[in-house]
Amino acid sequence: MGNATSTNFYQYLIASVPELIVLTLTIHTCVLLFRAENKMQLKKLDWMMLGFIAGNVILGFILAQNIKLSLYGFRMTYLPMLFYFLIRLYDIRDDALRKMLFNIFLILVFFTVAGHILYFFIPDIMVEMILKSGGEVTEYFIMRMTSLLWTPVVFGTFTIAGFLYFFYRALKDDRWTDYFFMAILWSGAVLSISRGAVISLLFGLIIFSCFYFKGRVIIKTFVMMTAVLILISNLFESPSESFKWFWKSSIETASLKKGITRVELWRMGYKNLKQHPFGRGLGMSGHIGTRFMNIETKDADIYSTDGWYLKLGNETGVWGLLSYLALSITFVVALFKRAKRSKDVFLFFLLVFFIAFNTQNMVSNVLDFYLFSYLFFLSFPFCILLPHNK
Numbered sequence: 001m002g003n004a005t006s007t008n009f010y011q012y013l014i015a016s017v018p019e020l021i022v023l024t025l026t027i028h029t030c031v032l033l034f035r036a037e038n039k040m041q042l043k044k045l046d047w048m049m050l051g052f053i054a055g056n057v058i059l060g061f062i063l064a065q066n067i068k069l070s071l072y073g074f075r076m077t078y079l080p081m082l083f084y085f086l087i088r089l090y091d092i093r094d095d096a097l098r099k100m101l102f103n104i105f106l107i108l109v110f111f112t113v114a115g116h117i118l119y120f121f122i123p124d125i126m127v128e129m130i131l132k133s134g135g136e137v138t139e140y141f142i143m144r145m146t147s148l149l150w151t152p153v154v155f156g157t158f159t160i161a162g163f164l165y166f167f168y169r170a171l172k173d174d175r176w177t178d179y180f181f182m183a184i185l186w187s188g189a190v191l192s193i194s195r196g197a198v199i200s201l202l203f204g205l206i207i208f209s210c211f212y213f214k215g216r217v218i219i220k221t222f223v224m225m226t227a228v229l230i231l232i233s234n235l236f237e238s239p240s241e242s243f244k245w246f247w248k249s250s251i252e253t254a255s256l257k258k259g260i261t262r263v264e265l266w267r268m269g270y271k272n273l274k275q276h277p278f279g280r281g282l283g284m285s286g287h288i289g290t291r292f293m294n295i296e297t298k299d300a301d302i303y304s305t306d307g308w309y310l311k312l313g314n315e316t317g318v319w320g321l322l323s324y325l326a327l328s329i330t331f332v333v334a335l336f337k338r339a340k341r342s343k344d345v346f347l348f349f350l351l352v353f354f355i356a357f358n359t360q361n362m363v364s365n366v367l368d369f370y371l372f373s374y375l376f377f378l379s380f381p382f383c384i385l386l387p388h389n390k
Contacts, residue, residue, distance in 0.1 A: 018374065022079065025086050033089060043384060046088065048330055052323045053081055056316045057282065063316070064281025069292060073283030073315065080373035088381040097382060098346065101165070104375065108162035109181045112188040115147030115155065119191060126150075142236055145191035154369045156194030157360065159185045160201035161375065164356060167208060168349035170217050179224050187228050195250055196363040204356035212345060253363070262363070268303035269310040276301075279317030286311035286365055308361040308368065328358065335383040350382055 006012045042050075057078055064070045087097075118126040126146065130137050133150045137143065144152035163185040170178040189198055209218050249260075256263050272280075276299075283289070285301040286308075293300040304311035312320045331354065339347035357376060360366050367373050 018370065019075070019079065022082055022086075026082065029086055029089050045327075045330060045334060045381070045384060046085075048327050049081070049084055049380075052327045053078055055323055056312075056320050059279070059316050059319060060282025062281070063279050064284050066281065066283060069283030069288055070281065071283070072288045072292075073286075076286075076288060076368050076370075077282075077373075080367075081377050083374050083378040084380045087378055088384065101379065105162045105165040106181075108158050109184055111147055112159055112162070112184050115145050115188050115191075116184075118147065119143075119145045140193055142191070142193070144193045145188060147188070149371075152192040153194050153197070153364060154372060156189050156192030156197035157357070157364075157366060157369060157372055159188040159192065160197045160204075160356070161353065161372070163189065163201055164204050164208075164353055165349065167205065167217075167221060168345055168352075170221065171208070171212050171214055172345050174214075174217055174220075179220060182221065183224050183228050186225055187232060190229065190232055193246075195246060195253075196360045198246075199250065200356045200360040203359055204352045207355060208348070208352050211348060262306045265303045265306050266310065269301060269307060269314060272301040272303065273310060273313045273317075276314070277317050279313070279315050279320060282315055285314035287368060289314075304365075306364060308365045311365055311368070328354075331380070331383065338383055347383065350379055353379060 006015050057074060060073065061067075061070045064073075123143070127137050130146060130150045135146075135150050138152060145155065146152050147155045149155045149158075163182050166178045166181045166185070169175070170182070189201065205221070252260055253262055256266070258264075269285075272285075280299055280301060284293075284299065285304045287305055289300050290302045290305055293302055295302060301311075301314040304314050309321065309324075312324060332351065335347060335351045335354070338344075339351060357366050367376060
């Protein structure tokens with residue numbers, strides 16, 4: 001967790017925890033598959049996922065001609081996709097799959113509570129840990145909440161993921177605990193001041209409400225969100241300043257106004273993509289490119305740190321963009337059909353989850369966020385595993 005480079009064995013060990021977990025689960029899964037009497041048959045989405053990963057990784061290594069950076073790029077973007085196959089290949093019952101996701105999102109609630117404790121009661125420790133992890137203490141009109149991740153954008157992304165999940169549960173059962181959990185997560189999202197995450201959440205809620213319109217749940221959610229905003233605003237001197245800044249900066253960014261840092265990065269990233277439409281190679285763009293290279297480095301793009309599609313295009317070019325588009329359309333169509341046929345709100349939550357974070361991918365490299373990308377691809381194969389009828 002953090003941005004600094006590991007300098008000793010202990011730090012390397014901590015940094016490699018996700019890979020160690022993936023390795024352990026992969027070995028365990030392979031053993032189960034070897035022992036299984038009925039071998040699993042790959043479906044259309046499985047083959048497309050395999051094609052997307054294999055095609056982009058092979059092409060990315062060939063284009064980059066830099067084993068070290070390509071391995072870093074593989075670790076950041078494509079290794080988490082193995083969670084798709086780990087979940088896909090396990091023979092897990094429907095109720096166990098749903099319970100697993102509930103436990104994960106419940107952990108995010110406690111994670112957000114920890115963020116509030118750090119932020120309001122021991123902020124000095126939060127600041128110290130942000131600096132130790134190689135990050136910067138960022139603030140606009142207030143300091144941004146980071147929880148234990150020590151970075152506000154990733155933390156904000158996790159909070160809205162949890163919010164969407166408990167909104168789905170409210171639509172299904174309408175329990176007071178769901179609103180309580182949403183209030184905690186919404187407070188964390190607001191204090192993280194992550195505009196992309198908040199806008200993606202609002203977009204996801206609109207989609208949800210259009211297809212599953214339950215007036216009582218929507219009104220309760222709106223009242224809760226408004227109450228949290230009022231409460232947070234009263235804790236600071238200028239409550240109107242935050243709203244004005246959020247609105248003004250979002251409009252300026254959406255209109256591609258010149259002089260805004262993120263907009264200028266988009267312009268340079270798009271320019272590089274036009275110059276190299278077939279890509280520069282795996283690890284030669286995005287956060288890996290910025291970490292190891294600079295503006296004087298040839299055949300590299302150091303600007304695509306705030307737009308995952310630009311980063312994907314600058315790595316594997318037209319193939320990368322088209323292959324992900326094909327994969328996404330296949331997933332959305334398959335999941336929508338199953339959700340419509342089964343009337344299962346959980347399947348529609350997965351669809352909203354997918355759309356919301358691919359929307360945020362336009363302004364952030366969401367699928368390169370450590371830990372979150374594992375959660376994203378863990379939920380990907382549920383449309384195949386869950387039965388048609390609930």
